[in-house]
Amino acid sequence: MATMQxxxxxxxxxxxxxxxxxxxxxxxxxxxxxLEIPIDKFASITGIGCSGRLSGYLNGYSFHGIHGRSLPIAQGIKMANKDLVVIAAGGDGDGFAIGTSHTLHAIRRNLNMTYxxxxxxxxxxxxxxxxxxxDTGFETKSTPFGSMDNPLKPGITALAAGATYLAQGFSGFQDQLIDIIVKGIEHDGFSIxxxxxxxxxxxxxxxxxxYRENIKNIDEDSTYDSSNYQAAMNKLIETDGLCSGIIYQKNEPSFLDKLQGKEAKPLTDLNLKISKDEFENLL
Ligand code: SF4
Ligand code: MG
Known part of the structure; x- marks a missing residue:
């Protein structure tokens, strides 16, 4: 039996x-x-930041990549070895500043992995x-008058991008964290x-x-339906994004499902306007 060690x-x-x-x-x-994931089937990929250290502390395959790029690397690893359980991780800057476009497109691609x-x-x-x-008004060395920008809300952004599994957690709610990570890994598609x-x-x-004073734990609401997109969006808006639990989950064909039965065509079979030799000369 596997242990956390x-x-x-x-x-x-x-x-x-x-x-x-x-x-x-x-x-x-x-x-x-x-989940008893075999160590040789477990891969973690991170970007840059304090969060980036995470892959350096996990057993299994790990890759500490470049800033905002954990997702393209992780997706490439998953596509190259579909038997791996792939976890990508990064900070709020990594995923919602320099890496924002990767985050949005990975969500809508729905490849089978966890972010x-x-x-x-x-x-x-x-x-x-x-x-x-x-938050707006947040004072730091880079914003001595307080942040003048409106913050992105990661939950709302993920839902708008078409997330098939969206959960939120808090480091202070350890049991819930474990639960949403287990279910996120089990999800057939991309889980954020x-x-x-x-x-x-x-x-x-x-x-x-x-956070303890401001996060609404949706596990305490037995009427909450995480399969209802509108309810999920409403909950995120009502709580200003500060809610925890499985916010939304739906079954939809994953990227790997859609790939089933498809075979890559050799270049010569493609309907190219130029010959293969001409094409290769361009490279
Ligand atoms: Fe320290 Fe903050 Fe970095 Fe955590 S995120 S290691 S508390 S500087
Ligand atoms: Mg951060």
Whole structure:
């Protein structure tokens, strides 16, 4: 029987004591052990930021990529080896600033993998400046008068892009985190999980206490129907994005389902306007 220790590579994290990312790392390890994912079938890919360290602490295949690019790398890995359980992860800056277009297109592609956003509403690694998910008025060294931009709401953005699995969690709700990661990995398609993860060093506004006071846990509402798109959108709007649990899930053919039975055609079979030799001379 697998244990969470099987998914730890024994490297000591360099995160600040109390960082919310510890809880997410543990939740992934517990979720992987519950699903008994073989280590040689487990791949984690991260971008840049404090969140990027995550892949360096997980056992299995791991790849610490470049800023905002965990998703194209992860999708390539999944397409090259469809037997792998692939988890991509990145911060709020990684996924919703430089990597925004990758996030949107990966969501609508619905390839079978999981994307975890370690959302602390700030850039931590670069010593605390405003991210696209920081609230308006948020004061940092980069926004001394307070952020003047409206924040993106990751849940609403993901739903609008056509997410087939959207969950949100909070580093302080460990049991729920494990549950939404297990179900996200089991989902037949692309699962996006936005996790509120306090940066205890630089974000003195969105603290553990602040999230506890402001997040609405939808698991406490037995009438909530996560298969209802309109209800999911309403919940995100009502709570200003601050809700946790499985917000929305629907069954729809995944990218791999759509690929079944299709075979790549050799270049010569394509209806090209130029000959193969002419085409190759262009390269
Ligand atoms: Fe965590 Fe913030 Fe420290 Fe980075 S700077 S490790 S996000 S607490
Ligand atoms: Mg961040």
């Amino acid at each position: 099987d998914y730890s590579n024994k490297v000591t994290p360099t995160w600040c004591p109390g960082c919310g990312h510890f809880s997410i790392l543990r939740a992934i390890q517990v979720a992987a052990s519950k 975890i956003v370690l959302n602390n509403q700030i850039y931590g690694l670069t010593k605390g400046h405003t991210s696209p998910l920081s 999980i936005n996790i509120f993860s306090p940066c205890v060093t630089f974000n003195k506004v969105n603290t553990y206490q602040w």
